[in-house]
Amino acid sequence: MTSFGTLTRRGVTALLAAALGAGAFTGAQAQQPPIKIGLTTDLTGIAAAYARGQVNGVELAIAEINAAGGIMGRxxxxxxxxxxxxxELGTSHTRDLITREKVDFLIGPDASSVGVAVSAVAKQYKKVVVMTIPNTPRLVGELYHPHFFTIVPSGTMLARAMAEGLDKKYKSIAFIGGDYEASHQAVKYFGDWLAKVNPEAKITNTQWPKLGEPDFTPYITQLLSSKPDLIFSYLWGSDLIAFIKQAKSYGLFERTKFATLLFLDDLRALGSEMPDGILGQMYAPPFGTKGGKMDTFIQAFNAKYNAYPSDWAVMAYDGMMLLAQGIKAANSVDQEAVRTALEGIKYEGLQGGVTTFREVDHQGNVPSFLGVTGKDDKLPFKTLVDIKRIEADKVWPTPQEILAERK
Amino acid sequence: MGWRREAAPLLVLLATMAALPFLVGESDVYLANDFLITALFAMSFNLLLGQAGMLSFGHAAFYGLGAYTVALLYSKLGVPIVPGILAAPLVAGVMALAIGFFVVRLEGMYFAMLSLSFAQLIFSVVSSWYSFTGGDNGLPVSPPDWLLPTNAYYYFTLAVVSVCIGLLFLVRRSTFGAALAAIRENPQRAAYLGLNVRVYQLAAFVLAGALAGVAGSLRSPLQQMAFPSLLYWTQSADPVLMTLAGGVGAFIGPIVGAALFVLLTFVVTSHTDYPLFAFGAVVLVLVLFLPKGIVGTVEGWWDRRRAKPAPATPPQAAHAAAQQEGSRP
Structure with a gap:
């Protein structure tokens, strides 16, 4: 009966506080201050939809944790x-969250450039941060610090997974990617791995449109003129959508195989315009894992936000749940205790398997997915069929490689 | 305008900023630090626009060069940040000399466009030279332990920025400053009087570039990172907006504009879902109702109040008359 009593008292206090116009939460939780989680993310700009999915994923996890009584009664x-x-705003806000709002833990931002900034602040203030979208290899490489954890497949892992998952019959490969750091790194790691797993294959043509390029015509004709067996694309978001729409009119998808990095947001945006038979590589698609916790998550997400969750929502939810498990295990909000708990964590998340962090770079052993676009009657947009799950330990850089990068 | 009237608000501001860490929390000190750096950036820009009448759209190049000088020296050669901050104005100044050599030959819109082109050129190099600059995800830099506490770095910034703004103040009141003002008002007449217009403009460009470099060199240790976005053209638009908002003709105009923008950016991105809407509304109000900027409007109002009892030529009117005359050669 105690819990009933507490609930009622909380309810009454909250009502009173709301009536007084004060923050209901602070009033109700005066005895038990909440554990504060800080999230700096890009709610404005080209990555805004990803950030929204992330915020929703974290919110959903927190709602479930709180409904179950919180952690240590908080x-x-x-x-x-x-x-x-x-x-620079990433730095300012993260510092503000730490020094003014006194957040206990940080959960990852959106863009890699902001991720780099947030990680630097976490390092300075020795705050545990769990990254759920940024994946530049520099975060686990030269910029690594012990309070950093990531459950995103790194750029290196993804590029290698693509090379790993491709059929050996593709010998002549063309590349197109936005002219920025991540795609330059991607083609490098992809090429290096290809030399290992499919030594006869060659990258015969590379195209670098600028980010936000409206007209892909010259790139499409260049790509087709080299008659590749396969085009590997590192385009994403509005660039990928524009490219696919324009490439269709050139019959590109009939003339050659197309393999691309793919976000659920892009599948959603293209709808039925997405051609079938494209090889798509995804971070953490909800349809990549059948049954179990994932189904429950998709239903809960849909009930709360009336939408199908994106990769970002999946990783954000897992990131928050994993952090919560770490706090529970440490039974404290002390940074060193939680850091140690996370280092030894065995987290069973949405994507099946057990997530752990390795010692050298705190990279979570998360999978990535490779499949072929096609129709699923249950979804209003194209999905991946025939999905291959590529495990982290197959493609992640060895500890020696990581240490060499930090020199 | 008497020098006391221009110096007094500066000294009040300096005293306030010096007392600030005793009055507010760490996060606000950090925000104030951001403001000081932004203010110096805007002030260095206004040496060009306000004093010499040169509208540069590429000022961020020197800001970013300053930031990268510190970060590159730190991460490539292990040079601590204080010598880096001393080197920054030299690097930015030398680059300003090279770029200025070309751009001061042009006027008005052509000057603005060429300065923008050069800045974008430097931006492209910085953002795509991965092995040297770290590319678009930036280059890390760490202040030494004694500068790491927020207050310590704040006072360090305050000292450097005060010296630089003091220098700008002296320049404004020097014969060099007067010559720049003469060129701004009427370049033909200034040339006829024997001023070498191009040399004066080049000198202003170099000085403004070097001081923007100082501002940038303070920025990267504050963020512990140098980013290519510091050199991007949108960054060049910031001091233009700040200066116009604060008041282009007033010495402290850009400082007020910088305070407004830093606060607005922070508050708006902390608490609203529509930051661009909020910015747009503020700019609209400023342009429609305060065309002379905040400081210009306040000064005008102050002068009118004082002029009422004795309507003998108020300084503002004399200034306006000079401008009127200046615009017709």
Missing amino acids: KLELLVRDSQLRP
């Missing part, structure tokens, strides 16, 4: 700030 509270894809 509720979780989420504080969200908009970094607008600007690293």
Whole structure:
């Protein structure tokens, strides 16, 4: 009966506090201050949809944790700030969350550039941060620090997984990617891995449109003129959508195989315009894992936000749940205790298997997925059929490689 | 305008900023630090626009060069940040000399466009030279332990920025400053009087570039990172907006504009879902109702109040008359 009593008292206090116009939460939780989680993410700009999925994923996890009584009797509270894809705002807001709002833990931002900035602040203030979208290899490489954890497949892992998963029959490969750091790295790691797993294959043509390019015509004709067996694309978001729409009219998808990095947001945006038979590589698609926790998650997400969750929502939810398990295991909000708990964690998440962090770089052993686009009657947009799950330990850099990068 | 009237608000501001860490929390000190750096950036820009009448759209190049000088020296050669901050104005100044050599030959819109082109050129190099600059995800830099606490770095910034703004103040009141003002008002007449217009403009461009470099060199240790976005053209638009918002003709105009923008950016991105809407509304109000900027409007109002009892030529009117005359050669 105690819990009933507490609930009622909380309810009454909350009502009173709301009536007084004060923050209901602070009033109700005066005895038990909430555990504060800080999230700086890019709610404005080209990556805004990803950030929204992330915020929703973390919110859903926190709602479930709080409904189950919180951690150590304390509720979780989420504080969200908009970094607008600007690293300097990422720094300012993250510092503000730590020094003014006194957040206990950080959960990852959106863009890699902001991720780099947030990681630097976490390092300075020795705050545990769990990254759920940024994946530049520099985060686990030269910029690594012991309070950093990531459950995103790194750029290296993804590029290698693509080379690993491709059929050996593709010998002549063309590349197209936005002219920025991540895709330059991608083609390098992809090429290196290809030399190992399919030594006869060659990258015969590379195209670098600028980010936000409206007209892909010259790139499409260049790509086709080299008559590749396969085009590997590192385009994403509005660039990928524009490219696919324009390439269709050139019959590109009939003339050659197309393999691309793919986000659920892009599948959603293209709808039925997405051609079938494209090889898509995804981070953490909800349809990549059948049954179990994932189904429950998809239903809960849909009930709360009336939408199908994106990769970002999946990783954000897992990131928050994993952090919560770490806090529970440490039975404290002390940074060193939680860091140690996370280092030894065995987390059973949405994607099946057990997530652990390795010692050298705190990279979670998360999978990535490779499949072929096609129709699923249950979804209003194209999905991946015939999905291959590529495990982290097959493609992640060895500890020696990581240590060499830090020199 | 008497020098006391221009110096007084600066000294009040300096005293306030010096007392600030005793009055507010760490996060606000950090925000104030951001403001000081932004203010110096805007002030260095206004040496060009306000004093010499040169509208540059590429000022961020020197800001970013300053930031990268510190970060590159730190991460490539292990040079601590204080010598880096001393080197930054030299690097930015030398680059400003090279770029200025070409751009001061042009006027008005052509000057603006060429300065923008050069800045974008430097931006492209910085953002795509991965092995040297770290590319678009930035280059890390760490202040030494004694500068790591927020207050310590704040006072360090305050000292450097005060010296630089003091220098700008002296320049404004020097014969060099007067010559720049003469060129701004009427370049033909200034040339006829024997001023070498191009040399003066080049000198202003170099000085403004070097001081923007100082601002940038303070920025990267604050963020512990140098980013290519510091050199991007949108960054060049910031001091233009800040200066116009604060008041282009007033010495402290850009400082007020910088305070407004830093606060607005922070508050708006912390608490609203529509930051661009909020920015747009503020700019609209400023343009429609305060065309002379905040400081310009306040000064005008102050002068009118004082002029009422004795309507003998108020300084503002004399200034306006000079401008009127200046615009017709």
